[in-house]
Amino acid sequence: MNDNNIRDFYKEVEECLDGEYKIILEPKRNLKEEWIEYDQVKWEMEDGIKDLVDNLLKEKSMSIEDKILEVYKYICLNYIYDVNVLYFFRKDKSDINNVKYIAVDWYGRIIGEDWKEKRKKHNRRICYEFARFYAKAINTLIDGNNELEAFMLGLKDNTHYVVGLTGKEYSVVLDLDDFNSIKDLTRVKLGLTIKGIKILRDETGKFQKAVNDFNKDKKEELEEVEEAKKNIKSENLIEYFKYVIQVLNKYNIDAQGIFEYMRAVVETEEIEIEKIWKEDKNAPERRYERCIYFKYEGNTYLIDTIEKSLKNISKKDLDPKIFIENPEENQYKYYGG
Numbered sequence: 001m002n003d004n005n006i007r008d009f010y011k012e013v014e015e016c017l018d019g020e021y022k023i024i025l026e027p028k029r030n031l032k033e034e035w036i037e038y039d040q041v042k043w044e045m046e047d048g049i050k051d052l053v054d055n056l057l058k059e060k061s062m063s064i065e066d067k068i069l070e071v072y073k074y075i076c077l078n079y080i081y082d083v084n085v086l087y088f089f090r091k092d093k094s095d096i097n098n099v100k101y102i103a104v105d106w107y108g109r110i111i112g113e114d115w116k117e118k119r120k121k122h123n124r125r126i127c128y129e130f131a132r133f134y135a136k137a138i139n140t141l142i143d144g145n146n147e148l149e150a151f152m153l154g155l156k157d158n159t160h161y162v163v164g165l166t167g168k169e170y171s172v173v174l175d176l177d178d179f180n181s182i183k184d185l186t187r188v189k190l191g192l193t194i195k196g197i198k199i200l201r202d203e204t205g206k207f208q209k210a211v212n213d214f215n216k217d218k219k220e221e222l223e224e225v226e227e228a229k230k231n232i233k234s235e236n237l238i239e240y241f242k243y244v245i246q247v248l249n250k251y252n253i254d255a256q257g258i259f260e261y262m263r264a265v266v267e268t269e270e271i272e273i274e275k276i277w278k279e280d281k282n283a284p285e286r287r288y289e290r291c292i293y294f295k296y297e298g299n300t301y302l303i304d305t306i307e308k309s310l311k312n313i314s315k316k317d318l319d320p321k322i323f324i325e326n327p328e329e330n331q332y333k334y335y336g337g
Helices: 003-016 047-058 064-078 083-088 113-119 127-142 206-215 223-232 237-250 255-266
Strands: 021-023 035-039 150-156 162-168 170-174 197-204 273-279 288-298 299-306 309-313
Touching: 003 021, 003 150, 003 162, 003 170, 003 197, 047 064, 047 083, 047 127, 064 127, 064 206, 083 255, 083 288, 127 150, 127 162, 170 206, 170 288, 197 206, 223 237, 237 255, 237 309, 255 273, 255 288
Parallel strands: 021 035
Antiparallel strands: 021 150, 150 162, 162 170, 170 197, 273 288, 288 299, 299 309
């Protein structure tokens, strides 16, 4: 692809997105800009994605945009976010606002073959991995079209990576695991519209049309939850929260999906939440999930994302060997994949 297209894309990112970004490419390119980084890890598709891409390459009736969204859908349906990575993030003590974190390179970003082999045992991935194999899948689907290219787009502090896609007709950011909202990884499993795609430029409306077609006949919110808002919430807010968790259980949503969905539900009621880590004792290796606790009408409640339940608790009764408030003081050697 013409390197000028990537330069133009970076200008669009600077104009449209908050934060400081870099573009991550596979090696053997000539771009030398300070916002360019070359990945140390080979870009490869995992087996299921490769099989899907091979089949899509044979499909001549679908547009490239629809194929790109078909892979997006496959990833969202078949993978979950590996939140355990956040357990190892560190507060940036130089940040006067106390909101910035320092990421770790060894958890999914700079990895070797041993890590990749261990990842094959489960479907938990993080943003670096999603962006890497999704960009590779898109570039394979493009199949020699040098007017379109996908690559990794990351925050300069390495706390989040997504896929950037640019060409003659449009520039798009594809983020299926947005930190700040209910991820499309969860929304797609619930049959809801996707919200993680940000269109920076679309000369003919082609990509927007593909997204609109994908979202056709899908809801913004679960019908069961909308009904509960009308029939249960005004009567008993805690029972409403419990009911929403039951609804999510019907869709077999993972712990991280429960966390982000219930965080949104509780915070919508202007209730302040706190996060607490819980060790998953059923996991084959030591790892943690985030749970939620909050105070309401004089009581303290725990949303246990592993048990998928809401309980009235006394915080002092939580087992400190299982529930961790400050991971920095409770580090452990992760098994590496």
